[in-house]
Amino acid sequence: MKKINFTKMQSLGNDFVIIDQIKSVLKINKNYIKKIASRKYGIGCDQVLILEKSNKKNIKFKYKIYNQDGSESGQCGNGAKCVAKYYFDKYGRSKKEINIETISNKMSLKIIKNNFYKVDMGIPSFKYRDSKINLKKIPKNNIFI
Numbered sequence: 001m002k003k004i005n006f007t008k009m010q011s012l013g014n015d016f017v018i019i020d021q022i023k024s025v026l027k028i029n030k031n032y033i034k035k036i037a038s039r040k041y042g043i044g045c046d047q048v049l050i051l052e053k054s055n056k057k058n059i060k061f062k063y064k065i066y067n068q069d070g071s072e073s074g075q076c077g078n079g080a081k082c083v084a085k086y087y088f089d090k091y092g093r094s095k096k097e098i099n100i101e102t103i104s105n106k107m108s109l110k111i112i113k114n115n116f117y118k119v120d121m122g123i124p125s126f127k128y129r130d131s132k133i134n135l136k137k138i139p140k141n142n143i144f145i
Contacts, residue, residue, distance in 0.1 A: 004028075004036075007086055008043060011078035017045045018086050021052045022061050030070030037068040049079050051087070059106070060087075060098040074104025075121055084109040084117040 004026060007018045017036055019028065028050065036042045050064040063083055065073040087098070088111045097110040108120040 004032075006036075006043065008045065009082040009086065011081045014046045014076075014078040015044070016047050016049050016079050016082050017043050018049045018051065018082065020086075020090070021050055023053075025052075033066045033070040034068065037066075047073065047076055047079055049076075049083055051083065054101065056101075058099055059101050061100055063100045063102050063107070065102060072103055074102050075107075077119060077121060080107060080109065080119040080121065081117055084111070084119060085115065088117070 004019060007020075009016050009018060019026075021028075033048050034042075036048050037045050046068070048066040050066070052062040052064060054060065054062050063080070065076050065079055067073055083100070087109065093111060097108060100107050100109060105122045107122065108118075110118040110120070112118055
């Protein structure tokens with residue numbers, strides 16, 4: 001495994017590994033994600049968050065969210081708060097608000113004051129067709145209440 005610089009953060013009981021690829025790019029595949037997220041053999045985390053450069057004028061960076069199994073998620077509010085703190089601490093506080101995007105939508109991150117951030121995740125969609133849920137992966141013996 002290659003050497004990867006990372007930051008580990010937590011928010012409200014969720015822990016994250018943040019990998020910054022805004023200025024330098026590493027090839028990270030599904031197996032890397034699983035190894036990094038493993039609590040037995042890796043760093044261990046709920047999700048791996050990867051920041052990537054965006055070519056869009058009004059988007060500061062792309063924010064990719066990977067679950068422990070290597071699948072990509074569209075949103076994570078606690079992760080977005082960690083990403084906001086990471087970004088404003090590392091890249092300066094010259095801007096008070098930035099726009100980012102995930103695979104599912106655009107978000108706004110805003111620094112209110114030291115260590116207080118606002119994350120606008122947009123209007124939620126409750127339409128099935130907008131979800132990224134693969135019903136084939138849900139075990140048949142799950143009980144929903």
